[in-house]
Amino acid sequence: MTTPPGAADRAYQHTKAKILSGEIPGGELLSEGVVAAELGISRTPVHEAFLRLDAERLLVVASRRGAAVVPMAPDEARDVLEMREAIETSTARRALAHGAPPADVIDAMRENLRVQREAAVSGDVDAFAAADGAFHTILVRASRNQAALQFHDLLRDRQQRLRSQLLHVGPQEVAASLGDHEAMLAAAERGDVEEFCRLVGEHVRRHRGIL
Structure with missing residues (x-):
């Protein structure tokens, strides 16, 4: 059958x-048949998708019929x-x-915060x-640091998975x-790099405390 x-x-x-x-939490079993039915397609493309996710270490393909979601281990979360x-x-x-970044960068951060506030008010944790x-x-x-951006992109999926887990702990995590x-934006607007980095450190340390 052609996919x-x-x-x-x-x-x-x-x-x-x-x-x-x-x-879909870590440890849960996924059925190719169920996913195929959800999307209205055959099992063959679902199996191909599961193999891609297995290569990314998000799934472990157990058989032709399905797979298990790989949990994020505490050590992996700390590493990320x-x-x-x-x-x-x-x-x-x-x-x-050299101080505050260009206006378009600040504008992008402000607009993003507007979206965050709307998601927080509506209780949409996934959108947040x-x-x-x-x-x-x-x-x-x-920063235009291409090497850093490459590493950031490599970590993106695991960062996002961890971020979702941490934010779903409770509404207080979204508010925090x-x-x-908001404090990071204020520091960026002032061009206060030391304060910005301090805030990033505190942000990450609080997340570590939830693990």
Whole structure:
């Protein structure tokens, strides 16, 4: 049977999004048949998608019929947070080396915070988590450090999965993260790199405390 164009990619994106958001928790078994039925496609593209996710260590394919979601181990979570802090503080030092970043960068951070506030008010944790991830990426990109950006992109999926887990702990975590981001924006507007890096460190350390 020929796989319809894009069917495997749809199955991959559909399943990956559910894993990263925490909708499908670590340890849960996934059925190729169930995913195929959800998307209205055959099992063949779903199996292809599961193999891609297995290669990314998000799934362990047990058989032709299904797979198990790989839990994020505490050591992996700590490693991700450690690398995240290193990348974000180093890129901030470059982006803020001569004071406040360009107006378009500040505008992007402000607009992102508007989206975060709306998500927080509506209680949409998944939307908040997506905006949260985008907020941290803005200054990384503004640094124009291509090596750091590559490492940041490599960690993106694991950062987002961990971020979703941490924010779903309770509404207080969303409120605390929003407060951190507002303070980071204020520091960036002033071009205060030391304060910005201190805030990133505190932000990450609080997340470590939840693990």
